[in-house]
Amino acid sequence: MLNGILWIKRSGSAWRDLPERYGNWKTVSSRFYRWHQQGLWAQLLARVQERSDHAGQLEWDVHMIDSTIVRAHQSAAGAKKGPATRRLAARRAVSEPKST
Known part of the structure; x- marks a missing residue:
C-alpha cells in the first residue's frame, strides 16, 4: 500500500495508472x-x-522555495494583448481631464 502511494507521488501519474x-x-x-x-x-x-x-542531520539555515508561492506576471495569466489594449489606453487618454 505504502509503496503504491510513494510510486504515485514519485512518478506524478494518475491513480488509474x-x-x-x-x-x-x-x-x-x-x-x-x-x-x-x-x-x-x-x-x-x-x-x-x-x-x-x-x-543533527537537519540544517535549518537551508530553505526550499516551492513554485506555488511564486506569482506570475499578469501577462502570463492570459491578459489580453494587442490592438484592443492600445484602443483602451487611447480612449482613456482622450477622456481624462487635462490639468491647466
Missing part, C-alpha cells in the same frame, strides 16, 4: 486520502523532522 503489483488503485487512493484527512502525513513529516533534528 498505478501498476497492478501495488493493488487496486481505488483502494490505494482512498487509503491515501483517508490518511491525509486524519493528518497522518503531517504527523509522519513532523516525526521524521524531529528525529533528524535530534540527530
Whole structure:
C-alpha cells in the first residue's frame, strides 16, 4: 500500500495508472486520502523532522522555495494583448481631464 502511494507521488501519474503489483488503485487512493484527512502525513513529516533534528542531520539555515508561492506576471495569466489594449489606453487618454 505504502509503496503504491510513494510510486504515485514519485512518478506524478494518475491513480488509474498505478501498476497492478501495488493493488487496486481505488483502494490505494482512498487509503491515501483517508490518511491525509486524519493528518497522518503531517504527523509522519513532523516525526521524521524531529528525529533528524535530534540527530543533527537537519540544517535549518537551508530553505526550499516551492513554485506555488511564486506569482506570475499578469501577462502570463492570459491578459489580453494587442490592438484592443492600445484602443483602451487611447480612449482613456482622450477622456481624462487635462490639468491647466
